[in-house]
Each structure stands twice: as C-alpha cells, then as structure tokens.
Amino acid sequence: MILQRPITRAWHLRESYIEISRYIRVQLQQRRTASIHPSRRLTLCQRYSSTTTARDDAGEDLNEGRPPRFPGRDVKTTRTPNLSKEQYQSLARFERSNPNSLPSTDHPDDQNHVQIFGFLTSQRSIKGFDFLQLVDPRLELAVQVVLATATPAAPKDGQSGQQQRDDSDSKLESTKSENRDSLDTRLNVAESIKAHTPVQIVGSIVQRPAPSKKGAWSKPSVGSQDGSQQREEKHEATVRKLDPFVGMVDLISHVEIRAHSIKVLNSFPPDTIAQCDTAFPPELRHLQFRTDHDLRYRIRLRAKVSAKIREHMLRMGFDEIETPLLFKSTPEGAREFIVPTRKKGMAYALPQSPQQYKQVLMASGISRYFQLAKCFRDEDLRADRQPEFTQFDLEMSFAGGTQVMTAIENILVNSIWPNVPNIPPLCNPDLKGPSVIPNHSPGLNSWTFPQLTYETALSRYGSDKPDTRLGSEIHRIDDWLPGHVKGMLTSLDDPIVEMVKIDMQGCDPVESGRFIKSFLDAPSSHVYVRNVDGIPGVAVYDPKKPLTGLASFGYDGAARVEEHFHPRPGDIFIVQARPKARFVGGSTVLGNLRRDIYQAAISQELIPAPSGFSPLWVTDFPLFSPVQESEPGQGGLAGICSTHHPFTAPKQGQDLSMLVTSPLDVIGDHYDLVINGVEVGGGSRRIHTADMQEFVLREVLKMKPERVEDFRHLLNALKSGCPPHAGFALGFDRLMAMLTDRTSVRDVIAFPKYTDGQDKFVGSPSALTQGQLATYHLTFTDGPADNSFSPSPV
Incomplete structure (x- = not known):
C-alpha cells in the first residue's frame, strides 16, 4: 500500500515559484506573438491551479462546447479544435484522472494525514457512514476507509439554525470548488463507485478500537523498544481475509482511513462482474490476474525464485550474459521459428537454446556463464511444453559433468527450495525410505542426488524419467x-x-x-x-x-x-x-x-x-538414436540422429572407433535431472575440439556440406584453443509448475500460449496482410492462410 507524507510548506513554495515562472514565460511568448501578428489581441494567461470554480465542477464548460482546461495553457487564446462533445468529455475525464491534480491536505504538517492509492472493492453503508475496503496496488494489503455522509449539525451557542445552515452550505460550496474531481462526501459512495475502481484518497489515519473478543487484536503499545514485541504486534495487526473481488488479502485491523476526499482515477465497466469466483476466458487475462490470488502468487513467486537464482549465481562467480534472439537456422534437433526479413530469401531463426553462443563464450574466456534465456521450438504443445519457454542456462569451462551437477544441486538446495513457502523437502529416494536432504552451507555440497543410468532406469521403471x-x-x-x-x-x-x-x-x-x-x-x-x-x-x-x-x-x-x-x-x-x-x-x-x-x-x-520431492540424475544416455519420422533430427543421411544435440561428447573410456562401426552403442556424457517423474533439465559435457565436432557432423551424422557450414562459426571458435567445458539447461517453467503444484506450465506463465499455439489475449499469430507479404517477399503455395483455430484443452 502506498502511503505518502503530506505535501510540506516548502513544496507549496516551490509550486508557487513554478506557477510564477510559467506565467512569465507565457507573457513573453504572447508579446513575441503580438510583434509578429499585431492584429491579435493580447490576453492574460490564466494561471493553472488545482482549484476550480463550482461551475467547472458541474461540467458547464463542456455543455457550452468549450475545450477542457489543461495545465499551463492559455485557454482563452487556444484555438478550439474541431472536436465533438464526446471528445471534449473524454479529454476532460483524462485530465481529471491525473493523480497529481488532487489538492493537498489542509494540514500539511499533520503526521496522520495521508494520500493513499489503490482499488476499492467491498462497500457497505451503515447509519450515515460508508465503509469501503481499499486494496493496495499489489492486491495484497487492505485497509478500511470510512466516509461520513452529511448529517445536520447542532447550532452553536448564540447562532441560529438558519445561520448554521448558511455557513454549512457556504463551506460545502467552497469544498466543491477546491475539489472539483473529488467525490462529494454527502453522496453514497457505495452506490456511485463500482468494485475494482482505482482511486486516490486523502484522509486521516485513525486508530480503531480494540475488539472485545478474547484472542482478537489488541491495541499495540506506543513507543515500545522491544524489537521482537514490535514484530509480533506487526504480525497481529493484519488479519487474513477473503475479499470477494480480489481474493485473499491481509486486512490492516488496528487503523482505518477517515476519507476527506476520494478521487476516481478510472472507471470499471458497469456491465462486468469481476469476483474471485468468476471464471474468465484467456481473452480476459487481465481480469484473471485481478481476481485470482493464486495466479498472482505464482507469478510473483516466479519473480522471487529467478531473483534468488541470479543472486546465487553472481555470488558463485558466474556472469549473466544475454545472447541474441535473432539467430540463424541450424539443425539442432527441433523445428525452428523463422523470421523473414526484407532482404529477399533471407531470414533469421529464433534460437532453440543459447547452446552455440554459450560454447563460443567458453572459447572467449568467459569461464562461468548463466542466463534466464528465452527459447523457441515449433513443437506440438503439451501440458509441460510451450513454443516459447524460459530455461535457466549455465556453462562452465575447465569442468565436467560432475562439477555441473554439483552446481545445480547447490542452486536447488540453497537458493530455490528455501525461498518457496510451505514446500515439502527434497528427499533421497532409496529403497529403505526417504531421507531429508540436510541444510547446506552456500558453496558446499555434502549430499548428492542419487543417479541411475539410462539402461537401469528403463529396466527398473520403464522410463528415463521415473517417479x-x-x-x-x-x-x-x-x-x-x-x-x-x-x-x-x-x-x-x-x-x-x-x-x-x-x-x-x-x-x-x-x-x-x-x-x-x-x-x-x-x-x-x-x-x-x-x-x-x-x-x-x-x-x-x-x-x-x-x-x-x-x-x-x-x-x-x-x-x-x-x-x-x-x-x-x-x-x-x-x-x-x-x-x-x-x-x-x-x-x-x-x-x-x-x-x-x-x-x-x-x-x-x-x-x-505421493508427497515430497524425489530428485534423481539419469546418466549414460545413448549418444545417437534411430531417426524418428515425427522428429526433424539434424538432417543427416546416416539414418541416426543425436539423442540430445550434436555437441554432446562421448563418455570417456570408450572405443571411439565405434562412432563409425556401431554409433548406436556409443554412450554420451549426458545427464538429466528428474524430479517426481518430470524431466526438469538436462546437460552434457561438450565436444571442445573442432576436429572431433566436424567429424561427428560429417562422418557420423553425414550432414550435407552446406549444413556443416552452418556451424562454421562454432568450429572456428573451437579451433581457437577452446577449453573443455560442460553445461546444463533447467526448464524454468516446468520447475515453477512443480514448485506450485500445477500440472500445466500455463499456470506459471503470465501470458501463455494454448494448444494451437495461439495467444488468446492478444490474438496471435495473426494473418499477414498483402503489404507484409510483398515487403518480406512471401507467397502462399497451398492457398490462403488458415485463420481458423480449434483449440483443445491441455
């Protein structure tokens, strides 16, 4: 919740100087204009102020067809544009919605006077008071706002009732003049403002009386010096409560805001019902966020976990380096997204992973690299797969698979799991029963995840990612x-x-x-x-x-x-x-x-x-596999493809002549991280010599020469004394879905794609226009584009 100190007298003085400076500049401008156009009549510039007349508040300027008044503009000399009444009203509403135009409090030095922003949700009226619930901009914290409706006041001593009413009316008109955009406090706000309306409130902080029920909140002692007591009282000062419009919030229970003025910053559609039990389609993703507390929690937890990963990696000596998203088409194993250019026949490709760039960084002297990288693969969507996804990517030079696996274990145990509230611990899945992984010190790893070879995992569980x-x-x-x-x-x-x-x-x-x-x-x-x-x-x-x-x-x-x-x-x-x-x-x-x-x-x-989390390393995958008709592979002519990608090195200790005689029997130095039957990431030791890499591409996979040349940039980097290196890529979306107990990665992505690859919120992909087709030298060969979508749920 945003609380601001009142505007001080120095600020008022500064505003006065600004107004004087603006007045002088406008006068000088008018004199210069008069010297050029002597026939134009000079007028004084009307000094903009946050206060207006009651006539402006009633909107009479708009009814007379006059333009709205904007700050710093000479309204009398401004030429009226050819706008309709509705256009004038739209401009005026935008001007009035400026949060900085709300007048300051009458008591700028009073510590209890505040300006506060947020969304109004629950509203009720009782005995001359409107009780409003204001939720902070993050939709996490709430406070009660009390707005007193007008009631006849008792006459003062020596003053007649008629005099009292006249004074009251005079003060009321003055208030309306000073707060043209504020709500009239005599109105029933519960009937005039809809839930989810963003507002700005000026008011006073008032202590709420302590509830009489035993065990309820009690008024905190003022001036307590005991830090632990203050923390405990702060915890007790909020109550977890279900707001029917935004979900669970923490209601501040010991104070409330007595509103002096309320300013509506924008309106909410009157025909839309947005409550936390309303199911909105993907086209209204913004209302899903507004009403679903769990969705907001998952997205914010994602931000928190990514921040902790960055903090850990920087502490361990890694450098975060961004790699390009406009890459070139290279056969790595998955279908690519192509980005055409205005140069005829030329196109970029969105990267399937930063694999080649990070290997070049290893040859460039960047010994430890990491990145939360955006990757793109044109594949069929599943619950755990999106065409656009995020992976936590790292690479280490002068290292092998053991060092990389140790680094990943440290990240999970020391940086990720401790920062996810109420999550079950990681466990050791041995046959004698689970044992909780002990707490680790940063940089240390006294407990390693169990490992199974590919052959053992399939023999014992029938899967290379067993639960x-x-x-x-x-x-x-x-x-x-x-x-x-x-x-x-x-x-x-x-x-x-x-x-x-x-x-x-x-x-x-x-x-x-x-x-x-x-x-x-x-x-x-x-x-x-x-x-x-x-x-x-x-x-x-x-x-x-x-x-x-x-x-x-x-x-x-x-x-x-x-x-x-x-x-x-x-x-x-x-x-x-x-x-x-x-x-x-x-x-x-x-x-x-x-x-x-x-x-x-x-x-x-x-x-x-089953409960808990059971991590497992699966190792010793085949380096090559038979080509599947449904997979693009690397485009070679040998009938085999790399099981993961063509940059994985063979496991040490093997007869490398099998690369030619029996490549399907060669074991790759690859390792997958599996948690609860989900492959959350994979990595390998890389081929770090150019001769070996080119041998695999040409002689084992039997790529065409022109396809081998697509990797020439990498081969040249490997020739330049590239050190041995290994790396890993962790599927960040899958990990977050697991940490939040969700079955689909859509639930942890702010704006996900659906089963047909469509972003239903913005309506992408969209049809190309004839002008775009001409600009990018594209034509259809099989008829017009198919704009029909038949989505099926994941």
Missing part, C-alpha cells in the same frame, strides 16, 4: 513363467516378459478389480490392449480366491510371486512382453502403463498421492 516415490519396480519373470502363459501374452519369439506390482495400499480386492477393468476398457487404454507385442496380463491379489487370485501363474508361479513381491490384498499385477532388443526412446509400454494406472488410481482417490 521413484511410487516404488513398484519392474521385474523380469520370463525365466520362470510357464510357457503356455507366455503364449497367451504374446506371439513374439523369445520375448522378455516383465511384471510390476501396483501397490493399492489395502484397497478392497473387489474394488481393485473393478478399477483395473474400467481402466483397460477406457478408450485411452486402446494403445495398451492393441499393442502389437502383446496384450497386458492382469491379476488382482485376493486371499479369498484360489491361489490368492494368481492361478494363471500356476502353483509354483503363484508361490514365486508371493515370495518376491510380498503383496497385500487388492494389489494389482501387470504382466507385459516386449522384444529382446536394446532400449530405444524414453519409455517402454509397461513403464507407461505403470504411470497411467497410478495416475488413474490417484485421481479416483483409491490411493493417496
């Missing part, structure tokens, strides 16, 4: 599963058969059976029941049934299941076959099935959602 809080590891059972059961599951020759137990935490077996049946019958599960490698086998552990519901495994198989998995009644067993081949991609069918069954059981409240 280890769920437990339920996958186990191979093909060595003891009866042959006839394998034949029922799949037609593959010599398959790998795996099983996972879904811990239903004591759910009734009958309820578990109904749940898994409805899950597999749902249309979203067709991908599982129509799997070409075989359908999933399902069993529910029920001690009341023969062989406890595991009869399909046979007598020996049921005994092995009980011995190995230690099931409880209601637990669900899923069996799935897959080909005996190397892992490709980020998940297996059984891994996806494990994830989706847990999510469905949690959403139906059959089991509680």
Whole structure:
C-alpha cells in the first residue's frame, strides 16, 4: 500500500515559484506573438491551479462546447479544435484522472494525514457512514476507509439554525470548488463507485478500537523498544481475509482511513462482474490476474525464485550474459521459428537454446556463464511444453559433468527450495525410505542426488524419467513363467516378459478389480490392449480366491510371486512382453502403463498421492538414436540422429572407433535431472575440439556440406584453443509448475500460449496482410492462410 507524507510548506513554495515562472514565460511568448501578428489581441494567461470554480465542477464548460482546461495553457487564446462533445468529455475525464491534480491536505504538517492509492472493492453503508475496503496496488494489503455522509449539525451557542445552515452550505460550496474531481462526501459512495475502481484518497489515519473478543487484536503499545514485541504486534495487526473481488488479502485491523476526499482515477465497466469466483476466458487475462490470488502468487513467486537464482549465481562467480534472439537456422534437433526479413530469401531463426553462443563464450574466456534465456521450438504443445519457454542456462569451462551437477544441486538446495513457502523437502529416494536432504552451507555440497543410468532406469521403471516415490519396480519373470502363459501374452519369439506390482495400499480386492477393468476398457487404454507385442496380463491379489487370485501363474508361479513381491490384498499385477532388443526412446509400454494406472488410481482417490520431492540424475544416455519420422533430427543421411544435440561428447573410456562401426552403442556424457517423474533439465559435457565436432557432423551424422557450414562459426571458435567445458539447461517453467503444484506450465506463465499455439489475449499469430507479404517477399503455395483455430484443452 502506498502511503505518502503530506505535501510540506516548502513544496507549496516551490509550486508557487513554478506557477510564477510559467506565467512569465507565457507573457513573453504572447508579446513575441503580438510583434509578429499585431492584429491579435493580447490576453492574460490564466494561471493553472488545482482549484476550480463550482461551475467547472458541474461540467458547464463542456455543455457550452468549450475545450477542457489543461495545465499551463492559455485557454482563452487556444484555438478550439474541431472536436465533438464526446471528445471534449473524454479529454476532460483524462485530465481529471491525473493523480497529481488532487489538492493537498489542509494540514500539511499533520503526521496522520495521508494520500493513499489503490482499488476499492467491498462497500457497505451503515447509519450515515460508508465503509469501503481499499486494496493496495499489489492486491495484497487492505485497509478500511470510512466516509461520513452529511448529517445536520447542532447550532452553536448564540447562532441560529438558519445561520448554521448558511455557513454549512457556504463551506460545502467552497469544498466543491477546491475539489472539483473529488467525490462529494454527502453522496453514497457505495452506490456511485463500482468494485475494482482505482482511486486516490486523502484522509486521516485513525486508530480503531480494540475488539472485545478474547484472542482478537489488541491495541499495540506506543513507543515500545522491544524489537521482537514490535514484530509480533506487526504480525497481529493484519488479519487474513477473503475479499470477494480480489481474493485473499491481509486486512490492516488496528487503523482505518477517515476519507476527506476520494478521487476516481478510472472507471470499471458497469456491465462486468469481476469476483474471485468468476471464471474468465484467456481473452480476459487481465481480469484473471485481478481476481485470482493464486495466479498472482505464482507469478510473483516466479519473480522471487529467478531473483534468488541470479543472486546465487553472481555470488558463485558466474556472469549473466544475454545472447541474441535473432539467430540463424541450424539443425539442432527441433523445428525452428523463422523470421523473414526484407532482404529477399533471407531470414533469421529464433534460437532453440543459447547452446552455440554459450560454447563460443567458453572459447572467449568467459569461464562461468548463466542466463534466464528465452527459447523457441515449433513443437506440438503439451501440458509441460510451450513454443516459447524460459530455461535457466549455465556453462562452465575447465569442468565436467560432475562439477555441473554439483552446481545445480547447490542452486536447488540453497537458493530455490528455501525461498518457496510451505514446500515439502527434497528427499533421497532409496529403497529403505526417504531421507531429508540436510541444510547446506552456500558453496558446499555434502549430499548428492542419487543417479541411475539410462539402461537401469528403463529396466527398473520403464522410463528415463521415473517417479521413484511410487516404488513398484519392474521385474523380469520370463525365466520362470510357464510357457503356455507366455503364449497367451504374446506371439513374439523369445520375448522378455516383465511384471510390476501396483501397490493399492489395502484397497478392497473387489474394488481393485473393478478399477483395473474400467481402466483397460477406457478408450485411452486402446494403445495398451492393441499393442502389437502383446496384450497386458492382469491379476488382482485376493486371499479369498484360489491361489490368492494368481492361478494363471500356476502353483509354483503363484508361490514365486508371493515370495518376491510380498503383496497385500487388492494389489494389482501387470504382466507385459516386449522384444529382446536394446532400449530405444524414453519409455517402454509397461513403464507407461505403470504411470497411467497410478495416475488413474490417484485421481479416483483409491490411493493417496505421493508427497515430497524425489530428485534423481539419469546418466549414460545413448549418444545417437534411430531417426524418428515425427522428429526433424539434424538432417543427416546416416539414418541416426543425436539423442540430445550434436555437441554432446562421448563418455570417456570408450572405443571411439565405434562412432563409425556401431554409433548406436556409443554412450554420451549426458545427464538429466528428474524430479517426481518430470524431466526438469538436462546437460552434457561438450565436444571442445573442432576436429572431433566436424567429424561427428560429417562422418557420423553425414550432414550435407552446406549444413556443416552452418556451424562454421562454432568450429572456428573451437579451433581457437577452446577449453573443455560442460553445461546444463533447467526448464524454468516446468520447475515453477512443480514448485506450485500445477500440472500445466500455463499456470506459471503470465501470458501463455494454448494448444494451437495461439495467444488468446492478444490474438496471435495473426494473418499477414498483402503489404507484409510483398515487403518480406512471401507467397502462399497451398492457398490462403488458415485463420481458423480449434483449440483443445491441455
């Protein structure tokens, strides 16, 4: 809330000098004009003042077709423009809405007199008083404003009632003359001002009486020197309260404002209902902010966390360097946004990441770089993906993956988690139970996140970004599963058969059976029941049934299941076959099935959602992967692409001749950070020699020569004695969604895009005009642009 000291006498004196100076300048200007145009009649400049006549207050100038009076302008000599009455009124309203034009208080040296700004929300009238709730510009703090309506005053001694009324009317007219833009205090403000109206109030701070209820706020002792007592009283001086228009606010409970004048700075549409329980579409994003306290909290928390990251990085010796957003098209692995120019055939590309620039910085002697970078990828939108996103980017020279992972752990533990209120701690997801990460000293790292290799993560969890809080590891059972059961599951020759137990935490077996049946019958599960490698086998552990519901495994198989998995009644067993081949991609069918069954059981409240945060490093990814038709890759002709990007170095200790003989077997020195099943970031040790980098581009990926030349700037920098370096990029939007317990990154972005890539607030992207097409030398080859959007919710 903005509280300002009253305008002092020195300020009044300064204003007087300004007015005198303005008067003299205008007189000199009029004399010069008269010497040029002798026939023009000289007039005195009307000195602008914050006080006006009652006639101006009534708006009679506008009714007579005269222009509004503006500061420092000779109204009599100003030539009247050809404006309509509505245009005059619009100009006048804008002039009156200037917050600096409100007259000062009658008692400039009184400590209790204040000017205060904010939004009026709740309003009520009781027994001759209007009680207004004023919320500060941040929509976080509120104070009660009291406006007394006019009541007949008792006559003074020796004065008649008629004389008293005459004096009262005279004072009233004087007040209206001095406060032409202020509300008449005799009016019922609750009926004349709509909620969400921005106002400026001049008034006095008045102590509110202490409530009589036990445990309620009591009047703080004045002049207390005890700092702890003052802090406690300050905490008790506000009450958490739901404002029906803006959400939760902290109401100042020990003082209120007795308003002398209220000035409306702008109006709120009378036909709009904006309350905190109103659901506004994305086209009214500003009203979403105005009425949704949680949305404002998330956006402000985002600003706070980014500030703490910057503070930490600067303290650790990193330099924040901004890299260009107008880049060039280079095949890094994702589709790009192209920015055409007026030069025919020439275009920029928006960067997928600052990857190449930050590697050039390592070759330039900038040893530690970081940036909160804007990145752009023309990809299909999902709940965790936006075409325009922010990533926390860093790079370190003379360092490897271990040093970078340590730096990221320190940022999370020391700078991010301590600054998020009421957040569960980071935990160590070992098989013996979670252990809370101890508090770290800045710059120290006595506890490291657990690590899993890519192969281990897919074998145990069926995913390269597993949520280890769920437990339920996958186990191979093909060595003891009866042959006839394998034949029922799949037609593959010599398959790998795996099983996972879904811990239903004591759910009734009958309820578990109904749940898994409805899950597999749902249309979203067709991908599982129509799997070409075989359908999933399902069993529910029920001690009341023969062989406890595991009869399909046979007598020996049921005994092995009980011995190995230690099931409880209601637990669900899923069996799935897959080909005996190397892992490709980020998940297996059984891994996806494990994830989706847990999510469905949690959403139906059959089991509680896991709590806490479980960080995990996943390492040793394949350096190259087979090309997928749905991915652009790097445009090479070898049929393979870089798993992450073509700048990742092979893990040390390997036979580098495999880059030519069997590139799919080469392990990259890459590491992903996974928290609660979400990949929040990834990094790698980079190729730091030009010969090796060009060898990968030409001989391994088999890029065309012209595409290799697209990287010539990077190759030249690597040739110039570039030191070894490694880096990391953390998805800031995904991290903030996780910290605020949101499923979509849209909820932590001020102005997000939706599933069709459209910013519904401003209406982008927009259709190109014929003039723009001509300017940028563009033509349509497949007919006119498609301006229709059919958004679907994320």
